[in-house]
Amino acid sequence: MKVVMVQKSQRNTIVSIILTLIAFVLFISVSLFEELADLSMVIMIVGLVLLAASWGVYFLSGKSAPKEEVENVITVIACRNCGQVEERSFAPGDYIFKDMGQCKKCSGPSFIKSIYSVSPKKE
Amino acid sequence: MTSVLLNIVWMVLFFAVIITFNQRLQLYSYQRNVEKAVVRLEELATKSKEDAINSIKSFAPEGIDLRGDISGFLEFFTIEPVSLDPFGVLKRLEHLLDIRRSRSVEFVSRIAPKATKTEKENIEVILEAATAVNYIYKVVRHFLLLGKKTKSLMIFVQLDMQLPMIMKQAEAYYAAQTTFTAGKPIGDGLGPLVASKLIFGSPQKRIAEDIIYSEVDIEKRKVIVLKAEGPGGVVGKPGEAVKELVEGLEGKVSRIIMIDAASKLEGENTGEVVEGVGAAIGDPGPEKYKIEEVAVKYKIPIDAIVCKMGLEEALTTIKKEVVEASDVIVERVKKMISERTKEGDIVIVAGIGNTMGVGQ
Numbered sequence: 001m002k003v004v005m006v007q008k009s010q011r012n013t014i015v016s017i018i019l020t021l022i023a024f025v026l027f028i029s030v031s032l033f034e035e036l037a038d039l040s041m042v043i044m045i046v047g048l049v050l051l052a053a054s055w056g057v058y059f060l061s062g063k064s065a066p067k068e069e070v071e072n073v074i075t076v077i078a079c080r081n082c083g084q085v086e087e088r089s090f091a092p093g094d095y096i097f098k099d100m101g102q103c104k105k106c107s108g109p110s111f112i113k114s115i116y117s118v119s120p121k122k123e
Numbered sequence: 124m125t126s127v128l129l130n131i132v133w134m135v136l137f138f139a140v141i142i143t144f145n146q147r148l149q150l151y152s153y154q155r156n157v158e159k160a161v162v163r164l165e166e167l168a169t170k171s172k173e174d175a176i177n178s179i180k181s182f183a184p185e186g187i188d189l190r191g192d193i194s195g196f197l198e199f200f201t202i203e204p205v206s207l208d209p210f211g212v213l214k215r216l217e218h219l220l221d222i223r224r225s226r227s228v229e230f231v232s233r234i235a236p237k238a239t240k241t242e243k244e245n246i247e248v249i250l251e252a253a254t255a256v257n258y259i260y261k262v263v264r265h266f267l268l269l270g271k272k273t274k275s276l277m278i279f280v281q282l283d284m285q286l287p288m289i290m291k292q293a294e295a296y297y298a299a300q301t302t303f304t305a306g307k308p309i310g311d312g313l314g315p316l317v318a319s320k321l322i323f324g325s326p327q328k329r330i331a332e333d334i335i336y337s338e339v340d341i342e343k344r345k346v347i348v349l350k351a352e353g354p355g356g357v358v359g360k361p362g363e364a365v366k367e368l369v370e371g372l373e374g375k376v377s378r379i380i381m382i383d384a385a386s387k388l389e390g391e392n393t394g395e396v397v398e399g400v401g402a403a404i405g406d407p408g409p410e411k412y413k414i415e416e417v418a419v420k421y422k423i424p425i426d427a428i429v430c431k432m433g434l435e436e437a438l439t440t441i442k443k444e445v446v447e448a449s450d451v452i453v454e455r456v457k458k459m460i461s462e463r464t465k466e467g468d469i470v471i472v473a474g475i476g477n478t479m480g481v482g483q
Contacts, residue, residue, distance in 0.1 A: 073440050095354035097319055097482035115308050117440035
């Protein structure tokens, strides 16, 4: 079992910047457009909430819970006599060059030729 | 008028917050990152200890306080020799490493007497990985608490900058422990794997601690191939073995070829095979020194062939790319021997690394 940490911080930083920019635009617009003067208090509160949300997103969020990946380990068994190769999942006790008894095809001596992990396919 | 006043209040409030709480906010931000890392490290250290206990439990005798014993062993330390006077520092270091190894062997024999030789060797590396994770956790926690106590922004900034590397290392050791528990071959086993491929089927003799060697004929040259004795998780003393072999042959060795795994730089591919010169061995010093010393004494050229991989890849199950690279290296060794030596020459090939999951 392999543990993989998924980084979320980059996405959260972008969200935080966008929220701050919206708040900034709201504050500027009150100063620029006199028509909005009556709504200045509401806009200020909305802006403050957006700023608070922006800080919250930036400071309080972080890495998500670690995701566990199942490792795919293959054991390759080969025959010294006929070269027959068989692949199966790794089993405890397997090691490279372990004697594996008789070959199923020719009854010659077989052994573990290789053990390796294969990276899981990315979605 | 109200609008102007409001703007002034805003400006004052803004500057008051920025001036008063600027550093505090930064401190809080860095501290939070470190706290999150410490939580994850604590989780890794606890899981790592539990996994170690579970993997040893079945080999432990009745009535033993396994949890207490393992908890105590995870705190085991080695004091480095004094280097103010460097004379003989490697001999002193080797002595200390030998004592540490014998203490570890003794401890494993006591807590897991029912285990076989291979299983005992694997338990040793499981405990080493758990000790490493535990140590990283304790050091990072120490700096977190120190930073909190002194309210030092600098401690948190420095720690936060180094966290990505520290976490990578801790995750790698934890992942390695899972691999060690199953006894799977690891990326660092590339050297022993290449050596095993060269000597497969030949009679083997034991030389030095946990090292075996075999003599094979390649292109009418006598090639002495050595590796750690698998399939348990040992690295042995390849430096001692090379020294003994060269001294035994009175220096009549044409070349020493060393094969090892090497850490890759970002951007390099896993499984890339590279050649160079020098003793390719990543030990703390004594083994490398012995090889260099004997090579200099008899003027023997040392060739190095390394396979690139990341730290986690070196400590976890060997990747298909690395296994494929081992076949490439076998061919390179043969080519190197035929091109750089003459018929009848003696060549030493040393497969360096942890031989877990690799027999011979």
